[in-house]
Amino acid sequence: MASDGPYRRALATAAALLLLACGDDLPSLDAAGSSSGATTGAGSSGAGSSGAGSSGADETGSTGAPPVDTDGDPPAWAWDLPPGFPEPWVPEDNPMSAAKVELGRHLFYDVRLSANETQSCGSCHEQARAFADGKVVPSGSTGTALRRNSMTLTNAAYSYPLTWANPLLPTLEQQILVPLFGESPVELGASGHEDEILGRLRDDARYPELFAAAFPELDDPFTFERIRQALACFVRTMISGGSPYDRYNAGDTTALTESQRRGLEIFHSEALQCHHCHFGFDFSGAVKHAGTVHESLAYHNTGLYDVDGQGAYPVIDQGLLEITFEPDDMGKFRAQTLRNVAVTGPYMHDGSVATLAEVIAIYERGGRLVEDGPNAGDGAQNPHKSGFVSGFTLTDQEREDLLAFLEALTDEEFLTDPRLSDPFAE
Ligand code: HEC
Numbered sequence: 001m002a003s004d005g006p007y008r009r010a011l012a013t014a015a016a017l018l019l020l021a022c023g024d025d026l027p028s029l030d031a032a033g034s035s036s037g038a039t040t041g042a043g044s045s046g047a048g049s050s051g052a053g054s055s056g057a058d059e060t061g062s063t064g065a066p067p068v069d070t071d072g073d074p075p076a077w078a079w080d081l082p083p084g085f086p087e088p089w090v091p092e093d094n095p096m097s098a099a100k101v102e103l104g105r106h107l108f109y110d111v112r113l114s115a116n117e118t119q120s121c122g123s124c125h126e127q128a129r130a131f132a133d134g135k136v137v138p139s140g141s142t143g144t145a146l147r148r149n150s151m152t153l154t155n156a157a158y159s160y161p162l163t164w165a166n167p168l169l170p171t172l173e174q175q176i177l178v179p180l181f182g183e184s185p186v187e188l189g190a191s192g193h194e195d196e197i198l199g200r201l202r203d204d205a206r207y208p209e210l211f212a213a214a215f216p217e218l219d220d221p222f223t224f225e226r227i228r229q230a231l232a233c234f235v236r237t238m239i240s241g242g243s244p245y246d247r248y249n250a251g252d253t254t255a256l257t258e259s260q261r262r263g264l265e266i267f268h269s270e271a272l273q274c275h276h277c278h279f280g281f282d283f284s285g286a287v288k289h290a291g292t293v294h295e296s297l298a299y300h301n302t303g304l305y306d307v308d309g310q311g312a313y314p315v316i317d318q319g320l321l322e323i324t325f326e327p328d329d330m331g332k333f334r335a336q337t338l339r340n341v342a343v344t345g346p347y348m349h350d351g352s353v354a355t356l357a358e359v360i361a362i363y364e365r366g367g368r369l370v371e372d373g374p375n376a377g378d379g380a381q382n383p384h385k386s387g388f389v390s391g392f393t394l395t396d397q398e399r400e401d402l403l404a405f406l407e408a409l410t411d412e413e414f415l416t417d418p419r420l421s422d423p424f425a426e
């Protein structure tokens with residue numbers, strides 16, 4: 001693992017990539033105006049209230065290709081949402097379609113998307129683990145370790161902004177630039193290999209048809225902009241709301257065990273305060289959906305570290321502060337969804353907590369005590385820690401109940417849904 005320098009640069013790179021991409025890879029976004037404002041535009045999405053998917057904006061402008069008359073066949077997309085889930089927000093210039101989702105599913109699992117053909121998105125986002133990977137931190141296609149734990153993609157359609165701590169990544173389309181083109185660290189390493197990678201896809205038996213079906217209005221749909229759009233459409237379909245908790249919520253009182261029902265109450269109790277940060281249908285912090293009028297940002301320091309007695313997190317990753325340079329943003333990260341959390345360990349932004357039982361113990365203590373090593377310090381004393389992480393005391397039974405409740409958020413169908421599975425394994 002390297003020192004902080006390269007990582008700070010990596011973040012700067014991510015921001016620069018966005019601007020770059022908006023400059024030359026995304027002519028139609030620029031033409032559309034508002035959506036390219038990666039630096040300031042996060043709050044401006046008035047489009048949020050319009051229905052998803054149906055606007056079908058004709059975005060052929062930059063290529064000059066005439067729109068294909070689809071014979072009155074609208075690019076209809078019907079969300080199949082769990083009860084209580086709002087319709088996801090979808091950018092106007094990338095409406096959902098079954099053909100784009102299918103193309104995205106292939107691309108997601110295709111190692112040919114990495115320069116050296118060793119890694120796909122699916123290498124770090126495995127369906128059986130709710131699209132996390134079971135590692136503390138993953139390595140990219142060239143073997144360099146990343147500094148952050150692979151996130152679950154459970155309900156990423158609603159994540160806002162994307163990733164553990166980067167408010168400059170408001171959309172999936174933009175976030176996907178990082179694994180594709182990020183250079184420090186390299187993930188898929190496509191940068192500088194674009195033509196080679198597009199060539200591989202063009203020469204493949206399946207892709208010409210898949211791309212043509214997904215982007216029928218384009219003469220040449222083989223571009224990274226279209227790849228990102230298709231990947232984003234696919235990731236938007238990773239919606240999970242079929243856990244025992246959901247069945248219980250829908251009226252099936254037998255769906256949860258007694259212990260899980262007690263755990264549900266404990267989770268929502270004022271003593272624990274979990275629900276102040278993991279709330280709503282997704283048990284997460286701020287979300288964005290089609291009806292969102294004002295996006296809000298929510299990042300918290302949960303007292304995992306205090307390496308200098310003044311609240312510092314390890315230099316390898318100091319969270320939101322790296323983007324905002326606000327001293328009080330030290331160690332602030334996004335409150336991830338808790339859906340499927342039983343299968344997404346290890347936990348936290350750096351994968352430093354091995355089990356859910358340990359996570360609960362840390363909250364119970366009001367922060368983590370790191371006893372020795374370079375990161376030694378008492379996170380409970382961190383001055384930047386949220387007031388909601390103040391500690392509490394549970395009996396052994398209550399601890400077990402809370403754990404049982406978190407396990408009741410696992411959606412087995414999601415973990416095996418063939419619509420989300422690897423098409424190359426079929
Ligand atoms: C080498 C491992 C690796 C690869 C390959 C990878 N990811 Fe990730 N992914 C991560 C890590 C680590 C994070 C958390 C990043 C952060 O917080 O900075 C992440 C975060 C994400 C998120 C944010 C989820 C959220 O809720 O905020 C999305 C979406 C995502 N990845 C999609 C993809 C897609 C699509 C691909 C393929 C183009 C991909 N990833 C390839 C490791 C990987």
Ligand code: HEC
Pocket residue numbers: 272273274275276277278299300301302304332333334335336337338341344346347348349350356359360363386387388389
């Ligand atoms: C102040 C807001 C806040 C409160 C209160 C809070 N959490 Fe969290 N939670 C977070 C944040 C932020 C993270 C990610 C922290 C990090 O990675 O550094 C997180 C991470 C987690 C994780 C790991 C998720 C993952 O995918 O790695 C679990 C599990 C969790 N919280 C459960 C709980 C439970 C149970 C409670 C109540 C006892 C609780 N949280 C209270 C904000 C909060």
